[in-house]
Amino acid sequence: MSEHVLAATGLRKTYLSGDRRIEVLRGVDLAVAAGESVAIRGESGSGKSTLLNLLSGLDAPDIGSLRWAGRTPAADTRARFLGMVFQSFYLIPELDALANVLMAARILGVPGAAGRARAVELLAKVGLAGRATHLPTQLSGGERQRVAIARALMNSPRLILADEPTGNLDEATGDNVIALLLGLCAETQTALVLVTHNAAHAAKTSRQLFLHDGVLK
Amino acid sequence: MPWYLYLALKQLFPTGRRFPFFTAISVLGVTLGVALLVVVMSVMGGFGYEIRRMITDTQGEVQVRGDGQVLVEQPEELRAAIAAIPGVAGVTPNAVGVGLLKFENKSAFPQIQGIDVRHIESVANLNRFILKPDTLDDLDDDSVILSSQLAVALGARRGDKIEFYSLLMIEKLQESETMLPRELRVAGFFVVGHQQLDGNTALVTLRRMQDLYGLGHSVHGFNVRLAPGEDAATAAARITAALPPAAGVQAYPWTDSFSDFLWVLQLEKNMIFFLLLFIVIVAAFSVTSSLLISVVRKTREIGLLGALGGRPRQVAACFCTQGLLIGGCGTVCGLGLGFVLLWLRNDIVLGLARLFGHQDVMRQFYMVTQLPSHTSGLDVAKIVIFTLVISTLAGLLPAWRAARLKPVEALRHE
Incomplete structure (x- = not known):
C-alpha cells in the first residue's frame, strides 16, 4: 500500500464561546493518497474550515494525530509540502499576478530565474499568460482565483487544500476554476482536499465526504 | 533579495499608478525634520566656525x-x-x-x-x-x-x-x-x-x-x-618641548585658552540638536501610526504570508524595514531639501528682512547681511544615524503586532 500524502486520525477540536464549550470536531479520520481528490461538504458552521486549518498545520488539534507523507507536520516544511487556495483569494494587492505567484517561491528562497520561469509557466497553464503584469485590482474574480491556484502550485506541493475556492465566483466561473484545479492536480499527481458547498463540484472529485456533527462520513 | 525586504519595498512604493499616500506623508515628516536639523546645525556651525576663525585670526593658534x-x-x-x-x-x-x-x-x-x-x-x-x-x-x-x-x-x-x-x-x-x-x-x-x-x-x-x-x-x-x-595641540606640545625650561613658559593651543567658550558653543549646538531631534521623533510617531494602520489593513495578508511559510520574525522584519526605508527616504530627501535651503539661505533671509523692512536692523544688530554656514561631516553623520535608528524603532511596535498575529486567526480577520 502506498504511503498516504495526508493521514489524520481522531482529530478533535473544541472552542470556548463564553462559558460554553463547543466541540467542533469529534474525532475526524481522513487519509488522502497521492493524486487523489477528496471533497468535503457540510453545512455552514459544521467545522469544514476548522478541519482544513488542522490539516494545514496552521492550527493544532486538541487530540488526534496528523501526518504529512508519514511525517509530523512542521511549520518550516509547510510551504514545500502543501499549497492553499482560499475563498477570498488573498492576493497581495501591491504585487502583479506574476509577483503574487512568485511570492510562494520567494518565501522558500527559490532562486529567481528558475522560480520566475515556473511562475510564467503556471500562469500560462491557468490561462493568464497575458495578464502577468496586471495587479489584482485589474483582474476579475475568476482570474484572481486562477492566480491563487498558480501560487498554490508554485512550490510543486504534494497536497493542495482548497477552502471553498468558488465561494466568491459566479457559477460558470466557479465551474471553470474547479475544472482547472482538478485538471492541474491530476496532471501533477497532487492530492487535493476541496472544501465546498457545491454538490456538482464535489461530484467531480474522486471521493466525497460529509462533515456532520463533527465527524467525517 | 529576501522576500520581506521585497514586500516592504512593494508595500511602500506599489507598482502602478496608485500614489503611496501614507508613505508620502510619513516620508514628508522625516524630510522636514532632517532638513531643519541640517539647516540649523549648519548655520550654528557657520557661526561657530566664524567665531573660531576670528579667534585664531586675531590670537594665533x-x-x-x-x-x-x-x-x-x-x-x-x-x-x-x-x-x-x-x-x-x-x-x-x-x-x-x-x-x-x-x-x-x-x-x-x-x-x-x-x-x-x-x-x-x-x-x-x-x-x-x-x-x-x-x-x-x-x-x-x-x-x-x-x-x-x-x-x-x-x-x-x-x-x-x-x-x-x-x-x-x-x-x-x-x-x-x-x-x-x-x-x-x-x-x-x-x-x-x-x-x-x-x-x-x-x-x-x-x-x-x-x-x-x-x-x-x-x-x-x-x-x-x-x-x-598644523594641528594646534600637537604643535603646542612640540613648542613646549623645544623651549628651554629656564624660560618658565609653556605653549597652549588656542582651544585650551578658549576651552570654556568652546564648551559653551558645543553645549549650545548639542542642545539645539537634541531639541530639533524631537521633530524627527514626532515624525517617527507618524511612521508608527501609519504602519500600525497598515498592519490592521493587511491582517489577512499577514496571515497568508504565515500560511505560505513566512516566519514571524520575517514578518516583523518586513515592517521594521518599512520604518527603515521611510527613514532612509526621508533622510535623503531631507538632506537634499536642507542643502537647497542652505544654498538659498541668504536670499531667504534677505527676502524676509526686506518683507518686514528690517534689513538695516539686521545689519546693525547681527553685523551680518549673510548667514554663515558650515556643515560638518560629523553633524551630517549624526543626523543620518539618529534618523535611521529612530525610524527603525518606529517600525518596531507595528512589527511586533504583525509578528504576534497567528495565521489562522489573521486569515479569519474581517
Whole structure:
C-alpha cells in the first residue's frame, strides 16, 4: 500500500464561546493518497474550515494525530509540502499576478530565474499568460482565483487544500476554476482536499465526504 | 533579495499608478525634520566656525605664556627661538592688562592689548578688522585703536584725545608718587564680530603697554601662527618641548585658552540638536501610526504570508524595514531639501528682512547681511544615524503586532 500524502486520525477540536464549550470536531479520520481528490461538504458552521486549518498545520488539534507523507507536520516544511487556495483569494494587492505567484517561491528562497520561469509557466497553464503584469485590482474574480491556484502550485506541493475556492465566483466561473484545479492536480499527481458547498463540484472529485456533527462520513 | 525586504519595498512604493499616500506623508515628516536639523546645525556651525576663525585670526593658534603673571624677560631671544621651531609660521609678543579710559565725562575699563607692530602681521591680519580708511600703520606709541562698541560707549571719534590710567598709576599713588595719565589719540576702530572683543578692547603698541604697566622690556607671552595644516595641540606640545625650561613658559593651543567658550558653543549646538531631534521623533510617531494602520489593513495578508511559510520574525522584519526605508527616504530627501535651503539661505533671509523692512536692523544688530554656514561631516553623520535608528524603532511596535498575529486567526480577520 502506498504511503498516504495526508493521514489524520481522531482529530478533535473544541472552542470556548463564553462559558460554553463547543466541540467542533469529534474525532475526524481522513487519509488522502497521492493524486487523489477528496471533497468535503457540510453545512455552514459544521467545522469544514476548522478541519482544513488542522490539516494545514496552521492550527493544532486538541487530540488526534496528523501526518504529512508519514511525517509530523512542521511549520518550516509547510510551504514545500502543501499549497492553499482560499475563498477570498488573498492576493497581495501591491504585487502583479506574476509577483503574487512568485511570492510562494520567494518565501522558500527559490532562486529567481528558475522560480520566475515556473511562475510564467503556471500562469500560462491557468490561462493568464497575458495578464502577468496586471495587479489584482485589474483582474476579475475568476482570474484572481486562477492566480491563487498558480501560487498554490508554485512550490510543486504534494497536497493542495482548497477552502471553498468558488465561494466568491459566479457559477460558470466557479465551474471553470474547479475544472482547472482538478485538471492541474491530476496532471501533477497532487492530492487535493476541496472544501465546498457545491454538490456538482464535489461530484467531480474522486471521493466525497460529509462533515456532520463533527465527524467525517 | 529576501522576500520581506521585497514586500516592504512593494508595500511602500506599489507598482502602478496608485500614489503611496501614507508613505508620502510619513516620508514628508522625516524630510522636514532632517532638513531643519541640517539647516540649523549648519548655520550654528557657520557661526561657530566664524567665531573660531576670528579667534585664531586675531590670537594665533598657539599662545606661549608663563603660569600666572610670570613675565618673559628676554622676549626677543625667546621669540626667535619659537620662530625657529618647525611648523611655526609667525610669532609676536604680547602684553595685556586692564586700564581706565576717560573721554570727556565718560569712562570705561577695557582690556588693553599691547601689540608689537613689527611682528603682529605675521600672526594676525588686524588690518582686515580695522575700519577703513585707517590701518595698523596709523598706530604709534601715542595712539590707540578702539573696538567699535567701546568707541561708541566713550563717544570718541578719530583724532580725539582720550586719557589713559593704568594700574601702575594707582600703585604709584599708594607710594605717594604721582603719574599723570597719558593722552592717547584715537587712531582708528576695529570690528571683529565677536562680542567680547568688540565690546571692550583697546589696542596700543607693545612699547606703550610696557611703559604704562612698568614691564620694562618684558612681555606676558607670545601669539604663534602655525603653518597651514598644523594641528594646534600637537604643535603646542612640540613648542613646549623645544623651549628651554629656564624660560618658565609653556605653549597652549588656542582651544585650551578658549576651552570654556568652546564648551559653551558645543553645549549650545548639542542642545539645539537634541531639541530639533524631537521633530524627527514626532515624525517617527507618524511612521508608527501609519504602519500600525497598515498592519490592521493587511491582517489577512499577514496571515497568508504565515500560511505560505513566512516566519514571524520575517514578518516583523518586513515592517521594521518599512520604518527603515521611510527613514532612509526621508533622510535623503531631507538632506537634499536642507542643502537647497542652505544654498538659498541668504536670499531667504534677505527676502524676509526686506518683507518686514528690517534689513538695516539686521545689519546693525547681527553685523551680518549673510548667514554663515558650515556643515560638518560629523553633524551630517549624526543626523543620518539618529534618523535611521529612530525610524527603525518606529517600525518596531507595528512589527511586533504583525509578528504576534497567528495565521489562522489573521486569515479569519474581517
